Amino acid sequence: MDKFDILTAIAAPLPEENIDTDKIIPARFLKTTKRSGLGKSAFYSWRYDENGKEREEFVLNREPYRQAEILVTYENFGCGSSREHAPWALLDFGIRCVIAPSFADIFFNNSFKNGILPIRLPREICEQLVEDTKMGANAKLTINLEKQEIIRPNGEKISFEVDPLRRQLLLDGLDDIGQTLQHVKSIDDFEEKRKQNQPWYPKVSAEKLSS
Amino acid sequence: MKARTLFDKLWDSHVVEQLPDGTAILYIDRHLIHEVTSPQAFEGLRMAGRKIHNPEAMMAVIDHNVPTTDRSKPIEEDDSRQQIEALEHNVKEFGVPFIPLQSDKQGIIHVVGPEEGITLPGMTIVCGDSHTSTHGAFGALAFGIGTSEVEHVMATQTLLQKPAKNLKIEINGTLRPGMSAKDVVLAVIGHIGTAGGTGHVIEFTGSVIRNLDMAGRMTVCNMAIEGGARSGLIAPDEVTFEYIKGRPNAPQGADFDAAVGYWKSLASDEGAHYDKVITINVDNLEPMVTWGTSPEDVLPITGNIPDPALLKDESQRLRKQRMLDYMDLKIGTPIAGTKIDAVFIGSCTNSRLEDLRAAAHVLKGKKIANHVWALVVPGSGVIKKQAEAEGLDKIFIDAGFEWREAGCSMCLAMNPDRLKPGQRCASTSNRNFEDRQGPGGRTHLVSPAMAAAAAVKGELTDVREMI
Numbered sequence: 001m002d003k004f005d006i007l008t009a010i011a012a013p014l015p016e017e018n019i020d021t022d023k024i025i026p027a028r029f030l031k032t033t034k035r036s037g038l039g040k041s042a043f044y045s046w047r048y049d050e051n052g053k054e055r056e057e058f059v060l061n062r063e064p065y066r067q068a069e070i071l072v073t074y075e076n077f078g079c080g081s082s083r084e085h086a087p088w089a090l091l092d093f094g095i096r097c098v099i100a101p102s103f104a105d106i107f108f109n110n111s112f113k114n115g116i117l118p119i120r121l122p123r124e125i126c127e128q129l130v131e132d133t134k135m136g137a138n139a140k141l142t143i144n145l146e147k148q149e150i151i152r153p154n155g156e157k158i159s160f161e162v163d164p165l166r167r168q169l170l171l172d173g174l175d176d177i178g179q180t181l182q183h184v185k186s187i188d189d190f191e192e193k194r195k196q197n198q199p200w201y202p203k204v205s206a207e208k209l210s211s
Numbered sequence: 212m213k214a215r216t217l218f219d220k221l222w223d224s225h226v227v228e229q230l231p232d233g234t235a236i237l238y239i240d241r242h243l244i245h246e247v248t249s250p251q252a253f254e255g256l257r258m259a260g261r262k263i264h265n266p267e268a269m270m271a272v273i274d275h276n277v278p279t280t281d282r283s284k285p286i287e288e289d290d291s292r293q294q295i296e297a298l299e300h301n302v303k304e305f306g307v308p309f310i311p312l313q314s315d316k317q318g319i320i321h322v323v324g325p326e327e328g329i330t331l332p333g334m335t336i337v338c339g340d341s342h343t344s345t346h347g348a349f350g351a352l353a354f355g356i357g358t359s360e361v362e363h364v365m366a367t368q369t370l371l372q373k374p375a376k377n378l379k380i381e382i383n384g385t386l387r388p389g390m391s392a393k394d395v396v397l398a399v400i401g402h403i404g405t406a407g408g409t410g411h412v413i414e415f416t417g418s419v420i421r422n423l424d425m426a427g428r429m430t431v432c433n434m435a436i437e438g439g440a441r442s443g444l445i446a447p448d449e450v451t452f453e454y455i456k457g458r459p460n461a462p463q464g465a466d467f468d469a470a471v472g473y474w475k476s477l478a479s480d481e482g483a484h485y486d487k488v489i490t491i492n493v494d495n496l497e498p499m500v501t502w503g504t505s506p507e508d509v510l511p512i513t514g515n516i517p518d519p520a521l522l523k524d525e526s527q528r529l530r531k532q533r534m535l536d537y538m539d540l541k542i543g544t545p546i547a548g549t550k551i552d553a554v555f556i557g558s559c560t561n562s563r564l565e566d567l568r569a570a571a572h573v574l575k576g577k578k579i580a581n582h583v584w585a586l587v588v589p590g591s592g593v594i595k596k597q598a599e600a601e602g603l604d605k606i607f608i609d610a611g612f613e614w615r616e617a618g619c620s621m622c623l624a625m626n627p628d629r630l631k632p633g634q635r636c637a638s639t640s641n642r643n644f645e646d647r648q649g650p651g652g653r654t655h656l657v658s659p660a661m662a663a664a665a666a667v668k669g670e671l672t673d674v675r676e677m678i
């Protein structure tokens with residue numbers, strides 16, 4: 001997972017409530033065997049017409065928002081099915097941070113697991129940030145996770161809350177796996193002890209499976 | 212020392228480290244994988260440049276997507292084929308023990324694990340599949356996980372977990388002829404509801420459980436998940452040890468004896484604390500059948516379709532009414548006599564040799580109704596061969612059933628075996644959700660014997676009148 005410390009990037013507005021995981025990535029893309037490559041199908045029904053042609057009017061199809069790494073949206077983002085394909089699709093599109101008044105629980109947790117920072121801020125502030133995003137190429141926000149603040153294009157600072165453990169994992173670029181691997185010595189010790197106490201628990205033998 | 216439950220013992224013996232927030236790093240002994248929920252986990256490892264901590268704790272098999280007809284032909288559906296090819300490629304790259312599609316041992320992962328002696332008492336066992344609870348029948352802590360967790364186990368051989376609560380369900384009495392483990396577990400789910408086990412691991416005890424063979428115990432634990440539980444558990448005993456003895460991947464000789472010594476110590480201690488205890492008597496149990504689109508909507512075959520108007524809760528009432536519409540059933544009519552179009556005998560709930568015997572016993576010398584399409588899908592290639600050696604295949608084929616290759620098949624209809632919209636099926640599987648067996652399909656969950664009886668009569672019927 002890439003580290004998340006200071007991100008200065010284009011922010012794109014999606015000023016709507018209840019954007020569900022079906023909108024973020026429709027069910028028909030779930031039979032994939034990959035988590036990468038979903039970015040081109042993110043927000044499919046908004047981005048493409050019936051013939052699969054890009055809709056010019058959709059914000060993420062326009063410059064500079066094609067380069068957006070931050071989304072500003074409204075209440076209950078990521079509701080609906082628990083599919084982890086939703087954060088996978090956003091990340092693959094290039095999104096590292098989503099700002100909204102509230103998020104659906106599972107999506108919120110899945111985001112951290114995949115290196116995306118979800119930030120909860122009051123609706124009025126989200127509305128101001130949506131205004132900021134309209135400044136085109138100047139629609140850049142800076143997210144400083146260490147200091148827990150957002151810097152608006154006019155230099156004003158907005159502070160935000162984040163769970164300390166989650167914050168540390170993002171700053172270190174560690175996902176859950178990376179965090180657990182910090183305990184790898186304990187895991188190895190446990191395995192060793194088990195081998196001594198219960199030596200009769202066999203390994204799975206590929207050979208025996210094929211005979 | 213404090214009296215502990217079977218769950219407590221399994222938990223305690225696998226905690227690697229206790230984290231400050233109450234989460235434990237829990238060691239995982241066995242990680243079973245199949246083609247549907249593993250590809251992104253392998254990809255994640257690859258992207259992060261990580262290795263599998265212990266490939267020899269794993270076993271992979273293809274089951275969800277496979278055709279159950281002629282296997283020599285290429286698989287037609289693109290996305291199914293790609294998932295299968297991805298698994299074949301991944302197990303090679305990462306060195307994971309694998310049963311290929313062409314092997315006689317191929318079958319449903321929850322059938323193959325125990326059959327090969329990979330599932331053993333005292334273990335923690337996970338799989339990216341909710342019916343992993345099946346393996347709890349051996350006194351192993353077994354539960355389903357999501358794709359991120361699959362990757363976590365691959366990379367670390369552990370999971371981050373909080374302990375579950377203990378629920379004991381004691382089942383006593385004597386099962387009358389014609390009744391099986393499936394009827395017992397359907398009755399249990401009808402009793403506790405689909406959310407009754409939420410947050411708990413259910414330990415099944417009592418004389419009925421003790422008297423069940425391993426196939427029956429697996430049927431019960433398999434469906435614990437339909438009662439909302441994380442997992443089902445049954446303490447290992449002589450029946451368990453007898454089943455395991457001599458299985459290819461089980462400990463052998465002196466190792467086996469040492470293992471049994473340990474496994475005997477796993478049973479819950481006298482006076483151990485359970486958060487909840489439920490006692491059920493089955494003396495008067497009748498064959499069970501579901502009428503709705505959730506496994507808790509279950510009736511004895513002698514019952515009538517219930518009236519949702521009697522429910523107090525408005526949202527419940529609407530939900531049940533919607534079910535009746537979907538299932539196209541009439542309030543107050545007997546469930547017996549409901550005409551069916553299809554019969555499916557299979558799935559990790561009821562596709563073992565004992566299940567096939569029970570169905571064949573009913574079918575022997577009979578023919579299925581003309582309008583019925585009936586499938587038997589053995590749980591594994593091994594079971595298929597054993598059944599053929601006993602002549603069960605002939606009984607099924609003579610009766611008019613199709614005798615198929617092993618796989619998940621019409622349990623979830625990811626392969627070409629599926630109902631047409633509006634078709635009604637008596638099925639030995641575990642979920643009667645809308646569209647589960649094919650878009651618009653209608654599912655009635657029953658035991659293997661009941662499914663066979665339904666095939667013969669062409670309608671839901673009381674198997675006791677046929678044996």
Ligand code: SF4
Nearest residue numbers: 342558559619622623
């Ligand atoms: S048989 Fe059904 S329930 Fe069992 S693993 Fe296959 S799809 Fe899942």
